[in-house]
Amino acid sequence: MQIPTNAFYDRATRSMRGLTVQADSLQTQISTGKKLSTPSQNTAAYQRLATLKQASADSDAYGTNLGLAGSLLSSADTTLGAMRDQLQRASELTLQARNGTQNDSSRKAIADELDQIVESLAALGNTRDPRGQPLFGGVDGGAAVTKVAGGYSFASTTLTAIPIGDAQSVQATEPAARVFAAGGTDILSALTDFSSALKAGGDIDAAATTALDDIAASSEQVDTIQASLGARAARVDLEQSQQKSAETDREVIRSSLEDTDIATAITQLQKTMTILSATQASFSKLSSLTLFNYIK
Structure with missing residues (x-):
């Protein structure tokens, strides 16, 4: 029977080339810590990673807002x-002032x-927030409380809600105006009048x-707002806790898709190199046999 010499060389060459490519890939994975370097390696995984990356970017933005x-x-x-x-x-x-023991002085x-x-x-x-904006002021950055003829004026513009998640804001x-003017009572003017x-x-x-009633109403308003803010x-x-948990979950998925399992990769590389060495040795030995010099 005639031995197909060309086929032998082609199979051996393809086998060694494939093993070499596999070894190079494993070495790259070990050195970079990443098992994916190009989309062609795993298109579905790359698409999933892109989705996770966008979700993380959105989470970072919401985290800043939170x-x-x-x-x-x-x-x-405070x-x-x-x-x-x-x-x-x-x-x-006020209670002290209405005491009968008080005098004009x-x-x-x-x-x-x-x-x-x-x-x-x-x-x-008129307290400023950490950004330097009026804490209780309007969106234009103007003063929240302004003294005017006959009393005070208060910023009344509803403050812009801050996005903290998908379709969520606070x-x-x-x-x-809501803090100082409770039920139509301007506490600053009320105290000034008293x-x-x-x-x-x-x-x-x-x-x-009258002053005590106004103070009680204003105190109740402040308490109500504090409870709402709380x-x-x-x-x-x-929301911060949930976002941290979601980010942890995303990182686990990302790592499973992208990161190299170093121990497994090293084991696979060792096996690949062993097979490659054996294939090279076998090819070298067989190709040097005298018989191959005569087979056509």
Whole structure:
């Protein structure tokens, strides 16, 4: 029987070439840590990786927004807490002022402290957020609280909600008009009016009663807003936790698709090199046999 010499050489060459390519691929996977270097290696895996990459990019953007929302919510809560303390002090001073033991001089001192509270509340209302924007101001960046003839004006524009997820957003604070004008009561003007009544002297009982009602309404409004912001902060925390969990899941999938299992790759490389060496040795031995010099 005639041995097909050309076929023998072709099969041997193809086998060694394939083993060499496989060895080179495994060496690349080991050195780079990646088992995919071109889309042609696994089109479906590359498409899946592209989807995961886009999802991670979106998550990063939402993560930044979540951080901003959390910061704004925290700042708003702290500021409202300081306002609540000022209102509590104003209530104490009002009760003190209506005490029958007070005289015009002591009431004048109380009025002066109430004026300071009004200034403090206005300053708190104009607090700037971490970006330098008014925390309770409008979208135009203008002051949240402005003193005008006859009282105060407050920013009333609804603040822009911050996107924190697909079809999800959160409003991280409230406009000054909602904070300071509870039920039509402008607490800054109300306290200013009561201070003026104290300075004027005479019977202040009716003025004190009105002031206490206004302070109570304003305090309740601040409490309501704080509770709402607290619920939003809890939602932001939950969304951050869910996004971290989703990112962890994406990383597991990405790694399974893209990363090299070094131990497995080394084992495969060793087997491939052993087979390649044996094939090369066999080919060299057979091709040198004298018989091949005569077979046509």
